[in-house]
Amino acid sequence: MRQIFALAAIVLNGYFAVAEKDVSVDKPSNWVSRVEFDDSIVPGSSNSYQYLLIQQEDHLPKETKFRRFVYKILNADGVQSMSDISVSFDPTYQKLVFHELNLIREGVSHSKLSKEVIKIFQRETSMDRSLYDGSLTAVINLEDVRENDIIDYSYSLIGFNPINGGHFSANYYQQFSVPVNTVRTKVINDPSKFIQFKLFNAAESPRRTNVSGMDEYSWTVNAKDYLLVDNNIPTWYDPHRRVSFSTFKSWEEVVAWALPLYQYPESEVQQIEFPLSSGASEEVRIASLIQKVQDEVRYLGFESGIGAYKPHNPAKVYEQRFGDCKDKSLLLVALLRKIDVVANPMLVNTAVGHKLGDELPGFSLFDHCVVSFSHNGEDYFVDPTISNQGGNIGLISFPNYEFGLEIKKGSSALREVATKNLPxxxxxxxxxxxxxxxxxxxxxxxxxxxxxxxxxxxxxxxxxxxxxxxxxxxxxxxxxxxxxxxxxxxxxxxxxxxxxxxxxxxxxxxxxxxxxxxxxxxxxxxxxxxxxxxxxxxxxxxxxxxxxxxxxxxxxxxxxxxxxxxxxxxxxxxxxxxxxxxxxxxxxxxxxxxxxxxxxxxxxxxxxxxxxxxxxxxxxxxxxxxxxxxxxxNENLAASASKVSWVSSFLAVVSLFLGVFFAVRTYKIYDPEPWEFAEDKPIGGWLILPAIGLTLTPIRLVIDLLSNDQLSAGMWDGIILLTDGGVKSLPVLVFVGAELVYNYMFFVFSILIIVLFYQRRTSVPRLVTIFYALALIVPIVDALITDELIPGVLSETDRNATIKEAVRAGVAALIWIPYFNIAERVKSTFCKKRIKQ
The missing domain is CATH 2.60.120.1130 (Jelly Rolls)
Known part of the structure; x- marks a missing residue:
């Protein structure tokens, strides 16, 4: 084990030794602008430091990026967080040149830059996602930094990734989440080479000039109006002002750039043996291949230099049993094509989502690779980096990337790849x-x-x-x-x-x-x-x-x-x-x-x-x-629920007695004269409908009376408990008692109407009018009084039931009250008197 560590140390030491040759100190190039900065502080800002200048100038023909940052330390927190200078670079194709590092105190500038103060470390920021990009970080630890000091440093990164093929795309911000006094930006391009830009969120348009035969796009803006984003915003939302540049004319050009990267020797893929059942359907074989690539090829990537964009040979990925998103996607594509399934890699952005189409075409927009394939005329999408997935090809879950760029001949636009299956x-x-x-x-x-x-x-x-x-x-x-x-x-x-x-x-x-x-x-x-x-x-x-x-x-x-x-x-x-x-x-x-x-x-x-x-x-x-x-x-309430209440029993007996008394009196005394043109018609026609409703009413009332336990002593105890047993309980008890009396009397009233209805008595139209009016008004009044006496006791269900009952009763009243008082059929049917004259 010690030999392994020793070997690793030798390799790393050699690697850093090479890397140190790629870090130097020198003056900036003559095409770099010299910009003065404003050292005023934005009032009201709560930051521990303030940027005075951000300068970013890119020379595309020279493949060089110049950066300069000037900021002022405002308190002890700023000293703690801003005393270290760090710059990351990829030694496989980049050189880092520091130009200046000045500490300005009370107007006097002190140079702190020398080759000896630069330390180089390897920090893999994406290790938690099993990605290793091979980048290095040059760090300078400043000494004796104090409050109100100004730090001014600049550097250049020389060299673009050779995989870019001469293309370039980038975003330049004119607004940040912290105040910046001045933002100076310049992009230098060969006039013979195409480049375009796009403004976002009302950004200021670059000024185009020709300097020494080169096109310069530049702007200097005040960025003190910083914008703090709200919490919990979607990843695709970016409200800051920015300018996007790209040397790609279209998505078709991006596809043409990517196609050579995703080529592979098919003969080597033919030698890959994945055990698939020969009798299985194509759908089952596709699902099996997807599962094997997802679960048996682990997600691991070394993405330095060319490896950041170009996938490895599928045969190699299969043999080593690991790869990044590009590697696993191309392996799955190769295996699907091997069984004659049309499949292609697809580039996506995991954060931008539906806003991808608003961006200028460019390869740097994409941070992930997935697979698209076809089966029986249907298109499907799968992410090979997600392990432990399940489902047939129509049910495999696919993240909501929303849009992607399919890498195949003839592809010239983004494709929608919205999620279909709801978890x-x-x-x-x-x-x-x-x-x-x-x-x-x-x-x-x-x-x-x-x-x-x-x-x-x-x-x-x-x-x-x-x-x-x-x-x-x-x-x-x-x-x-x-x-x-x-x-x-x-x-x-x-x-x-x-x-x-x-x-x-x-x-x-x-x-x-x-x-x-x-x-x-x-x-x-x-x-x-x-x-x-x-x-x-x-x-x-x-x-x-x-x-x-x-x-x-x-x-x-x-x-x-x-x-x-x-x-x-x-x-x-x-x-x-x-x-x-x-x-x-x-x-x-x-x-x-x-x-x-x-x-x-x-x-x-x-x-x-x-x-x-x-x-x-x-x-x-x-x-x-x-x-x-x-x-x-409630134990006491439960015990009383099984007992019969003498109060309820008394009210029930009295109510029934009074109801029968008034029903008999009405039956005998209320006997109006019939219509003089009455034809003595039997019950028929539309009268069949109210006849059914009136006949069922007593049955429904009996069910309601029994189900509500109105004779139970527990009902009264529950009311007292609900109203805390105070003075407030008295009107509630009186109201409930009145409800009980009404229910029993209405029950007797409904029976009276049925008897008179089938006897076709002349009293029916007026009594039916009273019946339908009571059925409409009483439930509404009951709910209003209940809500007034005991606020909040009515649930949403109770309120909805009352509304439904009122609507049903209202419709019945609107139909039958006019009908029983106007229709000649009614007058000709209900024409019998108890005492014939």
């Missing part, structure tokens, strides 16, 4: 409660599809089952502190090459499922979509003006079933919330001993505009408020 999470919880106030057993079954399934598959592949079991348990302990595992976490992945569906099962015991209320008057338990909560933790955004990122759209479904040891009383309800970005619903159903709660959440958009953020976040808070589902249990 889903479906959770089924069954909570079996042992006893009221005791523990419970919980079984959780979660089904993942799409990219969510890919993530879970990767999570289980990279973690032990013991770790997963512990993490899952800790996750649920935030909701149920007394939870323990009662079985191993089970993982099912039997549809990987078809539906890409993963099922995870969990088993728990909750020792203390019920908890005391704050006032100790009752106990309660809770059902809650814990997983959904983690998806809804959006950052706060006060006065947000820029687009706001929501995440990639998905569908979430959770069904929680609570099995109780005794019948549960209560009413179900449905709550719906949402806007342009999402839909949420919560439905509660109570049937006997089972309480079921269903949660649905669909994220429909990945971002929203800035003026929609406040409304969105308010809606999300409303969703969070509605997510908990509590079951409350």
């Amino acid at each position: 889903t999470i479906k959770i089924n919880e069954v909570i079996s409660v042992e006893s009221i106030g005791g523990g419970a057993a919980m079984h959780v079954r979660t089904e993942y599809t799409g990219s969510r399934a890919d993530y879970i598959r990767s999570y289980f592949a990279s973690n032990s089952f013991e770790n997963i079991k512990k993490e899952y348990l800790n996750y649920y302990s935030s909701l149920y502190p007394h939870i323990t595992s009662s079985g191993d976490v089970k993982f099912y992945d039997y549809d990987r090459l078809s539906k890409n569906k993963i099922i995870v099962e969990e088993f728990y015991e909750i020792e203390k499922f019920w908890v005391d209320s704050d006032d100790k008057e009752y106990i309660l338990c809770e059902a809650y979509p814990l997983v959904l909560e983690s998806y809804l933790n959006y950052p706060k955004a006060a006065n947000h003006e820029m687009p706001y990122y929501l995440g990639q759209p998905y569908s979430y479904i959770q069904d929680t079933q609570i099995d109780l040891p005794e019948d549960w009383s209560g009413e179900g309800e449905t709550i719906n919330l949402g806007n342009e970005a999402f839909d949420f619903s919560k439905t509660t159903q109570i049937k006997g001993r089972t309480v079921s709660v269903s949660f649905r959440y669909d994220l429909k958009k990945s971002f929203i505009s800035g003026d929609s953020v406040n409304g969105f976040l308010q809606k999300i808070e409303s969703v969070k408020t509605e997510m908990p589902q509590y079951l409350t249990y």
